[in-house]
Amino acid sequence: MTVPDRLKTPRAFLFADPAAHSLSPRMHGAAFAHAGLRGTYEARRVSAAELPAAVAGLRAPDVLGANLSLPHKEAALPLLDSLSDAARAIGAVNTVIHETGQLRGENTDAPGLLAALRDAGLAELPPGAPVVILGAGGAARAAAFVALRDLRRPAWIVNRTLERAQALADEFQAFGEVWAASAGATPWDAAPLVINASSAGLNDPGQTPLDAALLARLPAGALVYDMVYKPAETRLMREARALGLSADNGLGMLAHQARLAFRAWTGADVPAHVFLDALRPPEPA
Template sequence: MSLPDGTPAPRAFLFADPAAHSLSPQMHRAAFAHAGQPGTYEARRVPPADLAAAIAGLRAPGVLGANLSLPHKEAALPLLDSLSGAARAVGAVNTVVHRDGRLHGDNTDSPGLRDALSDAGYIWEQGAGVIVLGAGGAARAAVHALIRAQQNVTVVNRTLERAQAIAADWHDPDADVQVTALPAHAAPWESAALVVNASSAGLNDPDQTPLDAAFLTRLPAGTLVYDMVYKPAETRLMREARAAGLSAHNGLGMLAHQARLAFHAWTGADVPVRVFLDALTRAGAPAAAQGQDT
């Protein structure tokens, strides 16, 4: 598909601080090429003080929208014209879509995690027990995805009050599944089908872990440990999970799936996730999954 002479290609962006490390440009450029559509994608460092101006700039003609990363996912909420149900429930936006001068905020982290877990072999049995580690924005996205998939979720965090705040937001005594908050020693490890690390532990230090290895030994043999961290490729949590005989996957699949969903929202093109994963591989990213079953 070509544009008339002199017509600039549609543009999309990543706004983050910092932004130079991002692999999103490689993924989206590959997606434009696969879809046969003209378009550019640029990662821009946007300090918090400049976010409002950057968001306003997305209303310009020819702009498709933007991805938002730290520290902007929550701060952008009041700057947008509308929000998806996922963005409202999670309380964060990672994808802004421009349509005719109006900006719509969405959260593709939540469905991106769901799709990545399916790729990792997780079986979605109603009422299964899941333990989420962490109580920040990533944990909220994880809880949203899991509760919508009818999983019983226990949020574990070093500061229990923060985990309890998440559980309170999803408290529904009449629902078939529940979100609870417990300290690690009281969590139902023996019945968990899935553990999701949604904390930042291991992100900058591969020897850091959000969980004592003793808890991993209490998990059933078929439990999947999914670490949202994808760089480094192998965290201490993943190593210790495999040592306990469990399957462990990193977060690269989630990164690719959330990008695929954002690209579809901007362009209407349904590009296979493999295009995004292959682009990450070419960019030197680690494998999308690590575990005894790969």
């Protein structure tokens, strides 16, 4: 899809609650400028009760679509006209695409994660070896989809609440070999890739989803990908690096999911570095 000429100032949104601290306006503002489009991207605080009306408003002719974040990624599904295969399988929509009155739900978190893992050195990991996913919420569902469907690797789901990990593993059986396990029963020494899709460390930098003693059981050369990106080096990343492992934060995933949403809305293939550069804090004057 390309932006029609009649759309002099196309609009896109983020619906989330809270929304004030989102980095998405910076990224999409930079992308509009790079693409030479006079578009706007506005982060709106939308409560659960307000979501149906906000989504209905996306059918306006000058609207390209919206990103959805907590707590709307699952709740929006029945409000849309169609869903991509990934959005349906993951059960979450982070990008709504408006095309002539029709709203399509897409999940760019999953391909965004895949692109970020490639940037972080995925190609150097032994093929076919298992992935351990920490967490069992929406982000973990996207990670399980990537592990099973895109990477065709077996997956172990490890979550604070084991029942939720088990429910996710049961649901994703159709996509490949997937198990739920307690941290103690997980085959860490066989897993060259660990993805933190839990919120541990998000609001408390002292927190980690994985004890250093378990990290130490990962094979040499393993990659630890933390979807959390504040602070830029999380405790999980710091402890993994101290053991000589590779580690990366979730900024790459954030940038790539935005790049893919922007491309779906406008047809413009803005390079990932534009989104990543927009995430860097401004240089002190």
